[in-house]
Amino acid sequence: MPKKISSAILCVIAIMVPMFMVSACTQKQHGTAYKVYYANNQGTSLLENVIFIDENDQYVIAQRLLDSMNSESSKECSVIKPVNVNSPTVEFDSIYVNVYFDSSYYDMKPSTEVLYRAAVVKELCQIEGVTYVRFYVDGKDAVYEDGSNIGNMSAEDFIDSSEGAVADVKWVTINLYYANKTGDALIKTKKKICYNKNVSLEKVVVEQIISGPEERGYYQSVPSSTKLLSISVIDRICYVNFSSEFASDMVNAKSNVTLYSLVDSLVGLDGIDGVKILVNGNSNLMYRDVISLDGIFYMNNEIVEK
Incomplete structure (x- = not known):
């Protein structure tokens, strides 16, 4: 049986490091x-x-961390978890950590809840072997205000800023398209993400596709070695410029599946009708010797599994 620990947990999105802490x-x-x-x-x-x-x-390690997070270290800082929110239990299961709350979790103000949840994820993901954190309330998946499941979270889901604050952070639900198991079609998934509003949403979407899916049943559609060199939107066309790894490295997906995983994910955003893909600034080439990049790609629902 997995071990459990009870503890008070906290939260983080925007991080500031005061000198009194660094000097220690x-x-x-x-x-x-x-x-x-x-x-x-x-x-x-x-x-x-x-x-x-x-x-x-x-x-x-987890117990020490969570105990420390529940104790103020100076007059400049305060514990994030409200006193009326009961401490959770934490269960480790391979690369996952399940965090169990009772219904008092939903008594938090939205701004506090966002910070609290982000801090828990980033804190626990520091522990070796931990990749994902999942919240439960009264034994059921924790949900957003709209009733949708929060699901698995990783440290990368929360964008840090050295000078940011809660007001700089935005939550949004996006549609992402990843490859199916055989790599010959796309599977659509919805994901609610937290990102810094100073970062373009189209950049966040492309980085999510490059990072790959977290949920089971979805598969990598773009080589994870790919680097996003630049991205911009002009006259409702999104111009995406990738490093050479996009074209040279392989992934278990057909050429059109790779391209339209990006196109369909981006065209789903407001203000984008089509996508222009470049490799090292060049679109005058054949992707995998099969598809010409010398054109604009539009939404393709036919390649998406129904």
Whole structure:
């Protein structure tokens, strides 16, 4: 049976590192450094501290981290978890961590809940072997205000900013298209993501496709080695410029599946009707010797599994 631990958990999106915390880290310490997060006194951004833990057991590490997060370290910072929200239990299962709350979780204000949840994910994902975190409330998947499941979360789902605050962060639901198991069609999935509003949504979408799916039953459609060199929208056409790995590296998906995983995901955004794909700034080439990139691609529903 998986082990469980009870603890108070906190939250992070925008991170600020004050000098009083950094200076403490210059002292001689033993063990591995882990980040602990607190809210500023206004509750609009996070303060970051570092503690050192000389342990290898992931449950011991988690307990130490969560206990530290529940204790204020200075007058400049405060614990994020409201006192009326009961401490959760945490269950480790391979690369997943399940965090179980009771119904008091939903008593948090939306701005506090966003910070709290982001901090929990980033905090627990520091532990070796942990990739995803999933929240449960009263034994059921935690949900957003619209009733949709929050699902698996990773540290990369939360965009950090050295100067940002809660107001700079936005939640949005997007449609993403990944390859099916055989790589000959696309499968549509909805994902609610958190991103910094100073970053274009089209850039976030492309990076999500390159990173690949988190849910089972969906498969990589674009080589993960691909680098996004630039992206812009002009006259409702999205121009996406990739590194050479996009064309040279292979993935288990047909050429049209790879291209339309990007096109269909982008055309679903407001303000984008078509997509122009370039490789190192060049569109005068044949992608995998099969499809010419010298044109604009539009939504293709025929390649999507019904």
